[in-house]
Structures are given as structure tokens and as C-alpha cells.
Amino acid sequence: MTDTLKLFPAGIDTYRQPVVYMHEDCHICRAEGFAAQTPVRIDLRNRWVIATLNVVERGGWLDIDKAALSASAWSALAAQTGDVARFSHPEPPASTSSIRAKAYGARLTRPDFAAIVGDTLDNRLSDLDLAAFITACAGDRLNATETVALTQAMQAAGETLDWGGRVILDKHCVGGLPGNRTTPLVVAIVAAAGETIPKTSSRAITSPAGTADTMEVMAPVRLDERDLRRVVEAEGGCVIWGGALNLSPADDHFIRIERPLDFDSTGQLVASVLSKKAAAGASHVLIDMPVGPTAKVRSPEAGAALSARLRHVGEAIGLRLAIHLSDGTAPVGRGIGPALEAADVLAVLRREANAPPDLRARALDLAGQLLDLAPGAVAGSGRARAEALLDGGAAETKFLAICAAQGGFREPDEAPQRIEIRASSEGTVSAIDNRVIARIAKLAGAPRQKTAGVRLGVRLGDRVSKGQPLYEIHAATSGEAEWARTYAERHEDALVVTEESR
Template sequence: MTEIDNTLALSRAGIDTYRQPVVFMREDCHVCRAEGFAALTRIEVTLGDRSVIATLNVLTNGDWLPDDTAALSEEAWAALKPQPGDRASFTHPEPPDSVSAIRAKVYGETLEQQRFDAIIRDVLDHRLSDLDLAAFITACAGDRLSIAETIALTRSMQAAGETLDWGGAEIYDKHCVGGLPGNRTTPIIVSIIAAAGLMIPKTSSRAITSPAGTADTMEVMAPVSLDIPALRRVVEAEGGCIVWGGNLALSPADDVLIRIERPLDFDSDGQLVASVLSKKAAVGAKRVLIDVPVGPTAKVRSAETAAALAERLRAVGKAIGLTLSIHQSDGTAPVGRGIGPALEAQDVLAVLRRNENFPVDLRDRALDIAGALLDLVPETGSAGGRKVAAQLLDSGAAEAKFMAICDAQGGFTEPGEARYHAVITSRTAGRLIAIDNRRIARTAKLAGAPRQQLAGLRLLVQIGDHIEFGKPLFEIHAETLGELEYARSYAEAQLGLCTIEEAN
């Protein structure tokens, strides 16, 4: 009996599918027909002792691809590392063990450690489809994860990657749960903490649902895609770093889950806590401060929600050996003036450089959080941290440390300006009493942020300002006229974006 040939030559498609291995195959390909593959089929690709589970994209008009060849996305190519002339085999993979656990969670069952371990293992092995991952994320949303399950998920996510060992040194870290546009305190805080002689290897994410993540803003000024040896060199030289966590093997499953969470556009407390604290533990941190902004249009909207989140954070932190402090802050309005990577970077530099027109609210918030983190240092003494933080900032020590960190990460770059600007003005007069965080963030995203680094918007007013008719409220920045008009049209249609209380 003749054995079926299920092999194909390999080519590089040159397509970035962001952490998702994808195979491109012609529909008239003999392997596609023989194996019964269809679009979005999960297939196992094996080359020697290496294999990867990938999603199949079927070409109905595949003139660019020979019928005896499969093209690999960048992620699949990196996993298999083929050489010229290599042929790989293509088969149906065994059903993943964790699908039954995901199904159980969908129907409301409580999962134990072993089942979370299986899910995270299959996440990293690419054995779960995007539909499987979306089902898991949805089943865990809201309050569907108990604290015990959150602890188990956190441990699974940390154990799936590398945990840094700093030889007994005390490691500090901070995180903001987000939802507040322009709240770019991290580069300032890291500079202050490192200038104080402490170690703070800060890994940050790119934007999920916001106009900029810390990594997006920092990348405007210095490289952030460092590997672990480079991260170690920076921290050992300067005491701190601000790098993108997605390039590291620290809680790597989180970046896969974030890829699914981004289009779903929601977070859950359990997954948020597991994501944040697994990364803090993986970076080797022992003393951690979590900032929780609370406001009607922030991610956390009430004191009751903040209290429930704080309880979950403390319980998980204690279970995995972290000394955790929760800092509740004002989340009623954006922080600083810039919203978008380059515009937020300009605000950060204005504070560090002590410019005459620096955003006072960003400076004060950074000092509050840096001070609270310094209060976790036994030698600082209770409530003395903010004074130390202010001295380090006002003396220029924090600025010098920031520049040294940038140099160590690959060199500093001054933020640029977008090509196109449009000013949105007030249609009434009175006192500005509210800015909608979500709508202002959406305006910045429609302008192109964070994909376009120079895009976003600059606030020209603050809560409490007296507003005259026709007064400029904010300025939209974009790299293309199309995005500028898109954002302007949205902003002009949003009457509740800026709430002005008319004078009697």
C-alpha cells in the first residue's frame, strides 16, 4: 500500500500575524484535499524535531504560491526555523486536553490548579483556537473567577515562563490598572526609584484598549524591545528599566490572551489581577504598589468596585509572596495634557526637566505614587517617601537617571510632532466640570494612536476652568488627513465629551 505524502515545501509569507502561527495553502493543494483541511482548520506542522500548531488560511486564488508549497507566517517560521529545501508534514493535531476545562468553566464550574495549568500550557503550545481563547476569556469575565481560581491562574501564568533571580536583592515594582488617558507616571516613578538607589526592573505592556501603553510612550524616547540579558545589563548598570514585556518570556501566556482581549475590548478583575501579579512575580519583585484610579468614566468606576479589586489583589499577592500596597487615586479626568505616545512622552519630559509649563497634575500623581512605593522601604520610614521623591525630582537626579536608563536601553530620541492638527472649540460658556475619559481616549485612537506614534490629542483646558464660547478645548494630532477628519467628526458629534456647566 502506498503511503500518502503529506509533506510540502516551505516558503516564508512575510506576514506578521502577531504571535499567532498561520499557514497559507492553496485549496487545490494535494495535502489540503487529502487531509480535508478547510479555512481556519487547526493543523500541526512538523519539521524534524520541531512542530507548531497553526491556523490554516486557504488561498482560493493562489497564483503566487506553488501548489506543492505552504507559506508560513513570521510566528510559524520562527517556531520551525526551516532551511532552504526543507519539507514539513501537515496533519490534524490531537484535540487539546484543556478544551474540556474551558467548557466546564463556560458552564459555571470552578476550576482547580491542574486545569488552569493545562489551559495555559495549551495556550503557549498554540493548541487552542482564537474561538477557544475567546470562550475562556469570556467565561472568566466579570466576577466569574473566584479568588482561589485567580490565585491558581496567576500561579499557572507565572510558572509557564521564566522568573528572574536577582541574587537576593530587594526588587520594587508598580502598576496602574489603567483606564485613565494620559496617566503616564511610570517613566517618572522608575527614574525616581532608581535614583534613590533601589532596583526596579519595570516591564510594561502596549496599549490594549487605550491610546497608549507605557511601552508605546517609552518607545518614542528609547528602544523597549529588549531581551532578558539586555534587561539585566540595564538594571545592573542603572537600577531600573522601562521595557516592553512582550519581548520577554515572563508570563508569556498573558500576551497571547491580551491579543484576544484587545478586540473584545473588556477586562475582568480576575484576569487583570492574574495578568498583573504573575508578571510582577516573574520579574522577581517583592515589594509592589498598585495604583487604582477611580472615577465615573475610568476602568474602576466606584469605591465599592475598587474595594473588591483591592481585596482580590491583596489575597493573590499574599498567596504568591508579594508585599503589596494599594494606592487609590482620582480617576475623574485625564492626567497631563497629552494623550497618545509622543504627546505623553512630551509630558513626561516636561516633568522630569522641571520645565516652566510642566503638567502639575502628572507631577503630583507621580510623586504620590513614587512616595508610596518608597514608603515600602523599611529605611524610609512611614510617610517620608513623598518628600524623598520630590527631592530627587527637583534636584534633577531623576532626570539624569532617566537619561542614563534611555542610553543603556539603546539611546534617547526627542519626541516629534504630527503633521496635521485640528482644534475643537467650545459651543457654550461656563465652567468645565467633567471630561469623559472613554470618549476622549476614543478620539485619540481614531486619530491613529497608538499605531501612529505622533497621533493623539492635547488637552488645552482642565477641570474647573472657566470656558468662553469658542474657546479651544483640545487639539487633535494625526499623521494623515483621513484620520484627522475621522477623529474630528467623532469629537464634534460627542456633546458629552467635555461637560460645561453654563453660568446663570
């Protein structure tokens, strides 16, 4: 009897959670007392990982003398089919005492947060442990000092890009507003102005598209640090997926737990955003904060509290920070979903007559404020510079050059399935629910299906007649289109049309 088993890939994606599958009659399960959800340490050559055990019953798909690994566990071990690994009980995570203390109201220090972050990255903490930590920090339970300490611990656990003391501009949107795809436009304008803006972006987690998803429609975004530096040195900017760079890696683990809980936590949001900005080497950062009843930030009071915390932490970690409060009452642009948002971005860059005016205006506002933030800038001159660079075609030229440097530009595709949702009455569009519209786009297949999503046909304040198209569902398959249509028909409040009294 040994403590080893042969490995093979389970072919199951568990996102960032390493999982191991063993037969219930496996000699290791019996001898070690392993049961479902037990953390198990797996050693292979000079690598190890702690994985959560899932038990396969008799008559299942797994042989008794083998262990199957999820995609993340397989990758962490650099395993090959037939490798023999050793299995054991891991040491109990030391940070659980800090999590327990926080749950009872204690204030944590940077070493406490560093231990939690370290155990998270080593997969020593179970999902229950992480959920307890997220819950204990929810709401306003992290004060300003703790937020600084958590931000620093998260940044220190990953890589930090060093740009040799250069001025590095960056921007971030706190989210919650479908279609608000200003980043590619801002990067193109700011880089065309001669500034440096290496933008690392995220993929969607619960939204119909993240910046990386939209950019990937037009150019490769999975670049390593060497290629990132090559692109930035050549063109002054980039728009890439940050997941390949190990910048504040604990954040992805926290988000995986935080999203299903749907908790609003000022401290954790600030730590998430600013740890990644600092890790990317930014020196000057603009935060776009949409405020609206169905946005992530729902009131001016919440916006003020979040702005104050962002400024405090930004100053503490050496970032020069500016906040842009924007209108979050309705989606921005016409497209919601990767390819549809990419089409909007290109329409603005190409100065097309039908380009979404609200997306253009927001991009110019943000690019102008970011240019004003740069050292030596003439205060208030940024927006005019941004407008000249966009209208003169320099931003389009720069964007295409960035795409070429990242691996080549391509035009967005279009969805083969389309369904119009029409107004049931005459009146004025008085409200658009960001969350419902985003949900319809996701049910249509976004962001997994790049061409899926929603294209808006009307804006707030528009007059519509009965039977007029309000928006169009785009999908890759008829099944996904019908799935989204069914939900849309049950939620007519996605777009509220108010009939005028006679």
C-alpha cells in the same frame, strides 16, 4: 502523494496567532480533510507549531504546491523560504474538558489551569476555545482560590527573573486613564533614591499608548534579559518592553481574546497583573488604581473588590503589595499618545514652568508610596524624598542615564498635522470622557504613529469662552487628522462644557 509542502512567508501579521494558508485544491487539504479554521500541525526540522488554516480559493494568490505562513507561525518555526515542512492533524487538546467544566460552573484547580495555559502556548486551543474560557471566567466566576491557581500557572509557564534575594520594587497601573504616564517618572525617582526597580512594561492594545510605546519615543525598549540586567546593575532601574522576555507569555494570548469581548473579570485582571510582577522578580509592588465613571474601575465598590483580590493573591504568591486609589475622572497630563505623553514626562523631569501639575503630583504620590514600601523606610517620608529628588534634578539625571544605558536618549518629534477642536458655548468644563478622548487619539493614528494623539488645552473645572480651543488633534497625515476630526465633531460629549444659568 506526500504530507509535505514548500513554505514561504505570507507577509501577514496575525499578532500571536499562527496561521497557515493553503490552496483549496492542495493535495494535503483533500487527503486530510482540512477545511477553513482547522488546526494544523506543522513540523520543520526540530520545531513544530499548530496553526489555524485559512483556505485560498482557485485563481487566488497561492500556488497549489505551497503553504504560506503568517509572521508568528514563520517565526515559531524559524523557517526559511523554500523549506519543506510536514503537515498533520494535531492531537486534541486535553484542556478543553476543563474549559467545558468551567463553563458549567465547576471550580478549577492549578493543574487544570496549567493544562489550559500550556495548550494556549502550544496553540492547541482555537480562538473559540479561548473565548469560551475567557467567558466562563468573566465577572466574578473565578473565586480567590482559582485566581491564585491561575496566577501561579501563568507565571510558571514562562521565565522568572532571579535577582538573588534583593529587594525589587515595582509598580503597575490597572489602566483606563489616558495620559497617566507616571511610570518613567516613578522609575527615575525611585532609582535615584538608590532602590532597584527593573520595570517591564506593555505596549498599547486598545489604548492610545502603553508605557513601552511612550518610552520608545525617548529610548530603545526592546532589550533581552542580558541587556536588562546590564542596565539595572548600572543604573538601578529600567523601562523596557516586557514582550521580549517571555514573562507570563500566556497573558498576551488571553488579552488578544479578552479585549474585543470587553469583559470585566476581576480574577483574570489580577492574574494578568500579578503573574507578570512575580515573573519580573518583584518583591514589593505598588498598584495604582484610578477610579472614575469612564475609567476601567468605575466605582469605589468595584475598587474595593479588586483591591481585596489583589491583596489576597499577592500574599499567596509572596508579594508585599500596596494599593493606591487615585482619581480616574479625567485624563492626566496634557498629552495622549506616545510622543505627546513623552513630552509631558520630560517637562516634569526638567521642572519646566508649564509642566502638567497633575502628572507631577501623581508621580510624586506613587514614588513616595513605593519608597515607603521598601524595607527600612521611615513611614510617611517617601513623598518628601521623592519631591527632593525631582526638584533637585537627580531624577532627571537618572532618567537620562537609564536612557543612555538602554541605547541612547532622543527628543520626541512633533506631528505635522494639527486640528483644534473649539468650545461651542461658554461655560465650565464639567466632564471629560476618558474613552471618547482615547478613541479620538487612536483614530488620529496613536500609538502606531508615535506623534499622533490629542493634546488637552483645558482641565476639569476650567472656565472657557465660546470658540476657545478645548483640545488639539495631532496626526502624521491629513487623512488621519480628518478621520479623527469627523469622530470628534460627532462626539461633543468628549468634553462637556456646562453653561451657567442666568
